Amino acid sequence: QEIMRVGGTKPVKINVRIIAATNRNLEEMVKDGTFREDLYYRLTVFPISIPPLRMRKKDIIPLALSFLKKLNQKYQMKKYFTDLSMQLLHEYDWPGNIRELKNIVERAIIISPADAIKPENLHIHSPNKPIVIIKEKDFGENSKNSLPPLPDFPINLKHELEKIEYTYMTQAYEVFGNVRDAAKNLGLTPSTFVRKRKQYQQKNAESERT
Structure with a gap:
């Protein structure tokens, strides 16, 4: 819950929630190497699947x-x-x-x-x-x-x-x-x-x- 500005020397405390949405299968994309694995696990804290x-x-x-x-x-x-x-x-x-x-x-x-x-x-x-x-x-x-x-x-x-x-x-x-x-x-x-x-x-x- 903190960020470091580019060129900064001190972390900045933040209070946010990030909601990301996609219609792609990220698990398959991670296996194929077309989506960053570290970013996938950072985002996948509480996944919600919404059916069509x-x-x-x-x-x-x-x-x-x-x-x-x-x-x-x-x-x-x-x-x-x-x-x-x-x-x-x-x-x-x-x-x-x-x-x-x-x-x-x-x-x-x-x-x-x-x-x-x-x-x-x-x-x-x-x-x-x-x-x-x-x-x-x-x-x-x-x-x-x-x-x-x-x-x-x-x-x-x-x-x-x-x-x-x-x-x-x-x-x-x-x-x-x-x-x-x-x-x-x-x-x-x-x-x-x-x-x-x-x-x-x-x-x-x-x-x-x-």
């Missing part, structure tokens, strides 16, 4: 909603993702990780003509994994695909409906920023909104602990 976003699927939607909220405030808008858009965000591999996610959300907010951000507004293209975008109109009464594909049975219908309801409530709160407007746009009273939201948050917390 494609390996942290559960983080994608919360991050997207967080970016959406901040950008709505920045541009003074009230944009929101449709269900299919959220599904597309979740299924995409995100080679550019969080930076790419933020850029995609900001671009969608700017170019989407309506408040609803649809899949075609996201402009997601994956060269390694083709993604089929199904437009909302494809689920019309006269469409051959009038219903989405059936899930894998058996399922707990009550549990699935609760997840959908909680998703809508979370998204409404992120968009409108307060309970009163979020509840109004979902056709709920503020007290019902608060009660159900707290109930679902407690269930999620309990399921994560187990």
Whole structure:
């Protein structure tokens, strides 16, 4: 915790923490002789490995909603993702990780003509994994695909409906920023909104602990 200035004669006390980040495999580089071994061991005091976003699927939607909220405030808008858009965000591999996610959300907010951000507004293209975008109109009464594909049975219908309801409530709160407007746009009273939201948050917390 001290340094010696170039040309100095006395050490200088310092109180700092150095955080270094890389996307390279430093251990392999040390073996190959392309990274200094002494520097590697100086830096590797407490290593933290952060997996890419494609390996942290559960983080994608919360991050997207967080970016959406901040950008709505920045541009003074009230944009929101449709269900299919959220599904597309979740299924995409995100080679550019969080930076790419933020850029995609900001671009969608700017170019989407309506408040609803649809899949075609996201402009997601994956060269390694083709993604089929199904437009909302494809689920019309006269469409051959009038219903989405059936899930894998058996399922707990009550549990699935609760997840959908909680998703809508979370998204409404992120968009409108307060309970009163979020509840109004979902056709709920503020007290019902608060009660159900707290109930679902407690269930999620309990399921994560187990």
